[in-house]
Amino acid sequence: MTSIGVFALQGDVREHLHALQRLGVDAFTVRRPAELERCDGLIVPGGESTTMYKLARTFDLLEPLRRRVKDGMPTFGTCAGMIMLAERIHDGAAGQETVGGLDVTVRRNAFGRQVDSFETDLQMAGVADPVHAVFIRAPWVEEVGPGVEVLAAVPSGEAAGRIVAVRQGPLMATSFHPEVGDDDRVHGLFVDLVKQS
Template sequence: MTQVGVLALQGDVREHAAILEGLGIDVVKVRRAAELEAVDALVIPGGESSTIDKLLRAFDLREPLIARLEQGLPVLGSCAGMIMLARDLIDGIEGQQTLNAIPMTVRRNAFGRQVDSSEVELIWEPDGSRMHGTFIRAPWVESHDSDVEVLATATGPDGDRHPVAVRHGQAIATAFHPEISADTRVHEALLALI
Protein backbone atom coordinates (compact mmCIF):
# COMPACT_ATOMS: atom_id res chain seq x y z
CA MET A 1 0.00 0.00 0.00
CA THR A 2 1.18 3.51 -0.80
CA GLN A 3 2.43 5.39 2.25
CA VAL A 4 2.68 9.16 2.24
CA GLY A 5 4.56 10.91 4.99
CA VAL A 6 3.67 14.23 6.53
CA LEU A 7 6.66 15.94 8.14
CA ALA A 8 5.39 16.12 11.71
CA LEU A 9 7.78 18.54 13.36
CA GLN A 10 5.52 21.61 13.35
CA GLY A 11 2.61 23.06 11.37
CA ASP A 12 -0.54 21.77 9.63
CA VAL A 13 0.24 18.08 10.07
CA ARG A 14 -3.26 16.96 11.08
CA GLU A 15 -4.96 18.80 8.20
CA HIS A 16 -2.72 17.27 5.51
CA ALA A 17 -3.10 13.82 7.07
CA ALA A 18 -6.90 14.15 7.00
CA ILE A 19 -6.95 15.08 3.29
CA LEU A 20 -4.68 12.16 2.39
CA GLU A 21 -6.61 9.68 4.53
CA GLY A 22 -9.79 10.88 2.83
CA LEU A 23 -8.16 9.86 -0.46
CA GLY A 24 -7.56 6.37 0.94
CA ILE A 25 -3.84 6.86 1.61
CA ASP A 26 -1.93 5.38 4.53
CA VAL A 27 -0.29 8.36 6.29
CA VAL A 28 2.96 8.22 8.26
CA LYS A 29 3.85 11.12 10.55
CA VAL A 30 7.56 11.60 9.88
CA ARG A 31 9.79 12.63 12.78
CA ARG A 32 12.73 10.23 12.29
CA ALA A 33 14.96 9.15 9.42
CA ALA A 34 13.57 5.58 9.52
CA GLU A 35 10.03 6.93 9.00
CA LEU A 36 11.27 9.08 6.12
CA GLU A 37 12.85 6.03 4.47
CA ALA A 38 9.53 4.14 4.62
CA VAL A 39 7.38 6.61 2.66
CA ASP A 40 6.61 6.85 -1.08
CA ALA A 41 6.02 10.63 -0.97
CA LEU A 42 6.23 13.43 1.58
CA VAL A 43 4.27 16.54 2.51
CA ILE A 44 6.08 19.45 4.16
CA PRO A 45 3.23 21.37 5.80
CA GLY A 46 2.63 25.03 6.40
CA GLY A 47 3.80 26.42 9.71
CA GLU A 48 6.86 28.50 10.53
CA SER A 49 9.66 27.86 8.04
CA SER A 50 12.50 28.94 10.33
CA THR A 51 11.21 26.60 13.06
CA ILE A 52 10.86 23.70 10.60
CA ASP A 53 14.43 24.36 9.45
CA LYS A 54 15.76 24.30 13.03
CA LEU A 55 13.78 21.15 13.90
CA LEU A 56 14.98 19.32 10.78
CA ARG A 57 18.51 19.85 12.03
CA ALA A 58 17.68 19.05 15.68
CA PHE A 59 16.01 15.74 14.66
CA ASP A 60 18.89 14.87 12.27
CA LEU A 61 16.43 14.84 9.36
CA ARG A 62 17.89 17.56 7.15
CA GLU A 63 20.57 15.50 5.39
CA PRO A 64 18.41 12.32 5.01
CA LEU A 65 15.61 14.48 3.58
CA ILE A 66 17.92 16.21 1.10
CA ALA A 67 19.20 12.77 0.04
CA ARG A 68 15.67 11.42 -0.51
CA LEU A 69 14.69 14.52 -2.49
CA GLU A 70 17.78 14.15 -4.67
CA GLN A 71 16.76 10.51 -5.28
CA GLY A 72 13.39 11.73 -6.61
CA LEU A 73 11.06 11.38 -3.63
CA PRO A 74 7.76 13.04 -4.63
CA VAL A 75 7.17 16.00 -2.32
CA LEU A 76 4.53 18.66 -1.72
CA GLY A 77 5.39 21.77 0.27
CA SER A 78 2.63 24.18 1.28
CA CYS A 79 3.36 27.73 2.51
CA ALA A 80 6.33 27.15 4.86
CA GLY A 81 6.89 23.95 2.88
CA MET A 82 7.27 26.05 -0.29
CA ILE A 83 9.92 28.10 1.48
CA MET A 84 11.71 24.93 2.59
CA LEU A 85 11.77 23.52 -0.98
CA ALA A 86 13.26 26.69 -2.52
CA ARG A 87 16.83 27.06 -3.70
CA ASP A 88 17.05 30.66 -2.49
CA LEU A 89 15.17 32.69 0.10
CA ILE A 90 14.49 36.41 0.45
CA ASP A 91 13.61 37.84 3.90
CA GLY A 92 14.56 34.70 5.81
CA ILE A 93 15.90 34.96 9.32
CA GLU A 94 19.67 34.93 9.81
CA GLY A 95 21.08 31.45 9.19
CA GLN A 96 17.83 30.03 7.81
CA GLN A 97 18.43 27.17 5.38
CA THR A 98 16.31 25.64 2.62
CA LEU A 99 16.36 22.20 0.99
CA ASN A 100 17.25 23.38 -2.55
CA ALA A 101 14.69 21.04 -4.18
CA ILE A 102 13.17 23.55 -6.64
CA PRO A 103 15.29 26.06 -8.59
CA MET A 104 13.35 29.10 -7.44
CA THR A 105 13.73 32.11 -5.19
CA VAL A 106 10.92 32.53 -2.67
CA ARG A 107 10.07 35.71 -0.75
CA ARG A 108 9.07 34.81 2.81
CA ASN A 109 5.88 36.48 4.15
CA ALA A 110 5.43 38.21 0.77
CA PHE A 111 1.68 38.63 1.17
CA GLY A 112 2.11 40.36 4.52
CA ARG A 113 1.64 39.59 8.18
CA GLN A 114 -0.99 37.39 9.84
CA VAL A 115 -3.56 40.22 9.71
CA ASP A 116 -3.08 40.37 5.92
CA SER A 117 -4.21 36.76 5.44
CA SER A 118 -6.72 36.35 2.63
CA GLU A 119 -8.73 33.95 0.52
CA VAL A 120 -8.31 34.22 -3.24
CA GLU A 121 -9.85 32.55 -6.27
CA LEU A 122 -7.07 31.14 -8.45
CA ILE A 123 -6.92 29.47 -11.84
CA TRP A 124 -5.42 25.98 -11.55
CA GLU A 125 -3.42 26.01 -14.78
CA PRO A 126 -3.22 22.22 -15.36
CA ASP A 127 -6.93 22.12 -16.23
CA GLY A 128 -7.93 25.81 -16.34
CA SER A 129 -10.43 25.43 -13.49
CA ARG A 130 -10.99 27.71 -10.54
CA MET A 131 -9.38 26.91 -7.20
CA HIS A 132 -9.83 28.51 -3.80
CA GLY A 133 -6.55 29.52 -2.13
CA THR A 134 -6.08 30.51 1.52
CA PHE A 135 -2.99 32.64 2.10
CA ILE A 136 -1.66 32.98 5.67
CA ARG A 137 1.59 34.99 5.93
CA ALA A 138 2.24 33.41 2.57
CA PRO A 139 5.34 33.46 0.40
CA TRP A 140 5.43 33.89 -3.35
CA VAL A 141 7.90 32.82 -6.01
CA GLU A 142 10.06 35.83 -6.81
CA SER A 143 11.88 34.09 -9.68
CA HIS A 144 12.42 30.58 -11.02
CA ASP A 145 14.37 28.66 -13.63
CA SER A 146 12.73 28.08 -17.02
CA ASP A 147 12.05 24.39 -16.30
CA VAL A 148 9.80 25.21 -13.31
CA GLU A 149 6.13 24.86 -14.31
CA VAL A 150 3.80 27.52 -12.89
CA LEU A 151 0.52 25.94 -11.74
CA ALA A 152 -1.18 29.09 -10.38
CA THR A 153 -0.53 32.81 -9.89
CA ALA A 154 -2.04 35.48 -7.64
CA THR A 155 -1.88 39.25 -7.41
CA GLY A 156 0.28 40.39 -4.53
CA PRO A 157 0.00 43.56 -2.46
CA ASP A 158 2.48 45.12 -4.91
CA GLY A 159 -0.17 44.81 -7.68
CA ASP A 160 1.88 42.30 -9.70
CA ARG A 161 1.04 38.66 -10.38
CA HIS A 162 3.36 36.12 -8.80
CA PRO A 163 3.57 32.33 -9.02
CA VAL A 164 1.92 30.75 -5.97
CA ALA A 165 1.96 27.10 -7.09
CA VAL A 166 4.77 25.44 -9.03
CA ARG A 167 6.02 22.02 -10.05
CA HIS A 168 9.56 20.93 -10.84
CA GLY A 169 10.26 17.27 -11.45
CA GLN A 170 8.92 15.36 -8.46
CA ALA A 171 8.32 18.49 -6.35
CA ILE A 172 5.17 20.60 -6.01
CA ALA A 173 4.99 23.75 -3.91
CA THR A 174 2.09 26.05 -3.05
CA ALA A 175 2.10 29.39 -1.24
CA PHE A 176 -1.48 28.74 -0.14
CA HIS A 177 -2.88 26.06 2.17
CA PRO A 178 -4.63 23.32 0.13
CA GLU A 179 -5.06 21.27 3.30
CA ILE A 180 -7.71 23.60 4.75
CA SER A 181 -10.13 23.31 1.86
CA ALA A 182 -12.21 20.44 0.56
CA ASP A 183 -10.36 20.64 -2.78
CA THR A 184 -8.03 17.66 -3.15
CA ARG A 185 -6.42 18.52 -6.51
CA VAL A 186 -3.05 19.54 -5.10
CA HIS A 187 -2.78 16.36 -3.04
CA GLU A 188 -3.93 14.31 -6.03
CA ALA A 189 -1.17 15.93 -8.09
CA LEU A 190 1.34 14.74 -5.48
CA LEU A 191 -0.08 11.20 -5.56
CA ALA A 192 0.20 11.18 -9.37
CA LEU A 193 3.98 11.61 -8.99
CA ILE A 194 4.39 8.34 -7.06
Protein backbone atom coordinates in the same frame (compact mmCIF):
# COMPACT_ATOMS: atom_id res chain seq x y z
CA MET B 1 -0.70 1.08 -1.51
CA THR B 2 0.99 4.46 -1.98
CA SER B 3 2.61 5.70 1.25
CA ILE B 4 2.92 9.46 1.75
CA GLY B 5 4.41 10.97 4.88
CA VAL B 6 3.79 14.40 6.35
CA PHE B 7 6.77 16.17 7.94
CA ALA B 8 5.45 16.44 11.49
CA LEU B 9 7.95 18.33 13.63
CA GLN B 10 6.00 21.58 13.23
CA GLY B 11 3.10 22.94 11.21
CA ASP B 12 -0.46 22.01 10.21
CA VAL B 13 0.07 18.25 9.95
CA ARG B 14 -3.36 16.82 10.79
CA GLU B 15 -5.20 18.56 7.92
CA HIS B 16 -2.77 17.14 5.35
CA LEU B 17 -3.12 13.65 6.84
CA HIS B 18 -6.92 13.90 6.55
CA ALA B 19 -6.74 15.05 2.90
CA LEU B 20 -4.43 12.16 2.00
CA GLN B 21 -6.62 9.64 3.84
CA ARG B 22 -9.69 10.89 1.94
CA LEU B 23 -7.74 10.15 -1.26
CA GLY B 24 -7.14 6.56 -0.14
CA VAL B 25 -3.43 6.96 0.58
CA ASP B 26 -1.45 5.36 3.42
CA ALA B 27 -0.67 8.63 5.26
CA PHE B 28 1.55 8.89 8.33
CA THR B 29 3.66 11.37 10.28
CA VAL B 30 7.42 11.71 9.73
CA ARG B 31 9.54 12.71 12.71
CA ARG B 32 12.52 10.34 12.35
CA PRO B 33 14.79 9.15 9.53
CA ALA B 34 13.31 5.63 9.69
CA GLU B 35 9.82 7.04 9.02
CA LEU B 36 11.22 9.09 6.13
CA GLU B 37 12.55 5.88 4.56
CA ARG B 38 8.98 4.50 4.37
CA CYS B 39 7.83 7.39 2.18
CA ASP B 40 6.94 7.09 -1.49
CA GLY B 41 6.32 10.85 -1.21
CA LEU B 42 6.38 13.56 1.44
CA ILE B 43 4.41 16.71 2.26
CA VAL B 44 6.18 19.54 4.08
CA PRO B 45 3.32 21.60 5.56
CA GLY B 46 2.82 25.22 6.39
CA GLY B 47 4.14 26.44 9.71
CA GLU B 48 7.26 28.44 10.56
CA SER B 49 10.13 27.75 8.16
CA THR B 50 12.90 28.86 10.54
CA THR B 51 11.56 26.58 13.29
CA MET B 52 11.19 23.72 10.81
CA TYR B 53 14.78 23.68 9.66
CA LYS B 54 16.07 24.00 13.24
CA LEU B 55 13.90 21.10 14.41
CA ALA B 56 14.86 19.04 11.35
CA ARG B 57 18.50 19.53 12.27
CA THR B 58 17.86 18.72 15.96
CA PHE B 59 16.01 15.50 15.05
CA ASP B 60 18.70 14.49 12.48
CA LEU B 61 16.17 14.80 9.64
CA LEU B 62 17.65 17.65 7.58
CA GLU B 63 20.41 15.71 5.81
CA PRO B 64 18.24 12.60 5.20
CA LEU B 65 15.55 14.92 3.78
CA ARG B 66 18.05 16.60 1.48
CA ARG B 67 19.29 13.20 0.32
CA ARG B 68 15.80 11.81 -0.40
CA VAL B 69 14.79 14.98 -2.31
CA LYS B 70 18.04 14.91 -4.30
CA ASP B 71 17.43 11.22 -5.09
CA GLY B 72 14.01 12.11 -6.58
CA MET B 73 11.47 11.46 -3.82
CA PRO B 74 8.26 13.33 -4.77
CA THR B 75 7.85 16.16 -2.27
CA PHE B 76 5.11 18.78 -1.91
CA GLY B 77 5.74 21.94 0.13
CA THR B 78 2.89 24.23 1.19
CA CYS B 79 3.56 27.79 2.44
CA ALA B 80 6.54 27.29 4.82
CA GLY B 81 7.07 23.98 3.00
CA MET B 82 7.61 25.95 -0.22
CA ILE B 83 10.35 27.90 1.55
CA MET B 84 11.89 24.64 2.80
CA LEU B 85 12.12 23.28 -0.77
CA ALA B 86 13.44 26.50 -2.34
CA GLU B 87 17.07 26.79 -3.36
CA ARG B 88 17.08 30.54 -2.58
CA ILE B 89 15.23 32.77 -0.05
CA HIS B 90 14.73 36.54 0.10
CA ASP B 91 14.07 37.96 3.58
CA GLY B 92 15.07 34.73 5.31
CA ALA B 93 16.22 34.68 8.92
CA ALA B 94 19.97 34.95 9.51
CA GLY B 95 21.58 31.59 8.72
CA GLN B 96 18.29 30.05 7.57
CA GLU B 97 18.76 26.70 5.84
CA THR B 98 16.49 24.82 3.44
CA VAL B 99 16.16 21.31 2.11
CA GLY B 100 16.45 22.72 -1.42
CA GLY B 101 15.82 20.93 -4.69
CA LEU B 102 13.36 23.40 -6.23
CA ASP B 103 15.11 25.87 -8.56
CA VAL B 104 13.20 28.92 -7.34
CA THR B 105 13.78 32.07 -5.31
CA VAL B 106 11.02 32.68 -2.78
CA ARG B 107 10.27 35.78 -0.72
CA ARG B 108 9.39 34.88 2.85
CA ASN B 109 6.21 36.54 4.27
CA ALA B 110 5.80 38.25 0.88
CA PHE B 111 2.10 39.01 1.29
CA GLY B 112 2.63 40.59 4.72
CA ARG B 113 1.87 39.71 8.31
CA GLN B 114 -0.85 37.50 9.78
CA VAL B 115 -3.38 40.36 9.55
CA ASP B 116 -2.75 40.50 5.77
CA SER B 117 -3.94 36.90 5.26
CA PHE B 118 -6.48 36.56 2.46
CA GLU B 119 -8.39 34.13 0.27
CA THR B 120 -8.91 34.08 -3.49
CA ASP B 121 -9.84 31.72 -6.32
CA LEU B 122 -7.01 30.64 -8.65
CA GLN B 123 -6.80 28.92 -11.98
CA MET B 124 -4.31 26.09 -11.46
CA ALA B 125 -2.73 23.94 -14.16
CA GLY B 126 -3.96 20.36 -13.89
CA VAL B 127 -7.17 21.31 -12.04
CA ALA B 128 -10.30 21.89 -14.11
CA ASP B 129 -12.18 24.48 -12.05
CA PRO B 130 -10.79 27.31 -9.88
CA VAL B 131 -9.09 26.38 -6.61
CA HIS B 132 -10.04 28.33 -3.48
CA ALA B 133 -6.67 29.39 -2.03
CA VAL B 134 -6.02 30.52 1.55
CA PHE B 135 -2.86 32.60 2.09
CA ILE B 136 -1.51 33.00 5.65
CA ARG B 137 1.80 34.91 6.03
CA ALA B 138 2.60 33.33 2.69
CA PRO B 139 5.69 33.46 0.50
CA TRP B 140 5.60 33.98 -3.24
CA VAL B 141 8.01 32.88 -5.94
CA GLU B 142 10.19 35.73 -7.22
CA GLU B 143 12.18 33.78 -9.83
CA VAL B 144 11.95 30.35 -11.42
CA GLY B 145 14.72 28.35 -13.05
CA PRO B 146 14.38 26.97 -16.58
CA GLY B 147 13.04 23.57 -15.46
CA VAL B 148 10.26 24.95 -13.28
CA GLU B 149 6.63 24.95 -14.45
CA VAL B 150 4.38 27.71 -13.09
CA LEU B 151 1.07 26.15 -12.00
CA ALA B 152 -0.73 29.24 -10.66
CA ALA B 153 -0.40 32.98 -10.11
CA VAL B 154 -2.49 35.51 -8.18
CA PRO B 155 -5.25 36.66 -10.58
CA SER B 156 -5.86 40.24 -9.39
CA GLY B 157 -5.17 42.95 -6.83
CA GLU B 158 -1.84 44.38 -5.69
CA ALA B 159 -0.12 41.00 -6.01
CA ALA B 160 -1.57 40.17 -9.46
CA GLY B 161 0.76 37.94 -11.44
CA ARG B 162 2.78 36.76 -8.42
CA ILE B 163 3.64 33.07 -8.75
CA VAL B 164 2.06 30.93 -6.02
CA ALA B 165 2.30 27.34 -7.30
CA VAL B 166 5.12 25.55 -9.12
CA ARG B 167 6.30 22.10 -10.12
CA GLN B 168 9.74 20.82 -11.10
CA GLY B 169 9.97 17.12 -11.85
CA PRO B 170 8.85 15.28 -8.69
CA LEU B 171 8.74 18.49 -6.61
CA MET B 172 5.65 20.64 -6.18
CA ALA B 173 4.98 23.69 -4.01
CA THR B 174 2.19 26.15 -3.25
CA SER B 175 2.24 29.44 -1.33
CA PHE B 176 -1.28 28.74 -0.14
CA HIS B 177 -2.80 26.09 2.14
CA PRO B 178 -4.69 23.48 0.06
CA GLU B 179 -5.37 21.45 3.22
CA VAL B 180 -7.81 24.14 4.47
CA GLY B 181 -11.35 23.09 3.59
CA ASP B 182 -12.42 19.86 1.92
CA ASP B 183 -11.22 20.36 -1.68
CA ASP B 184 -8.62 17.64 -2.17
CA ARG B 185 -7.82 18.31 -5.83
CA VAL B 186 -4.39 19.88 -5.21
CA HIS B 187 -3.44 16.95 -2.98
CA GLY B 188 -4.77 14.73 -5.75
CA LEU B 189 -2.27 16.29 -8.19
CA PHE B 190 0.51 15.39 -5.78
CA VAL B 191 -0.77 11.85 -5.23
CA ASP B 192 -0.76 11.37 -9.03
CA LEU B 193 2.81 12.71 -9.14
CA VAL B 194 3.86 10.17 -6.49
CA LYS B 195 2.15 7.30 -8.34
CA GLN B 196 3.86 8.27 -11.60
CA SER B 197 7.33 8.38 -10.01
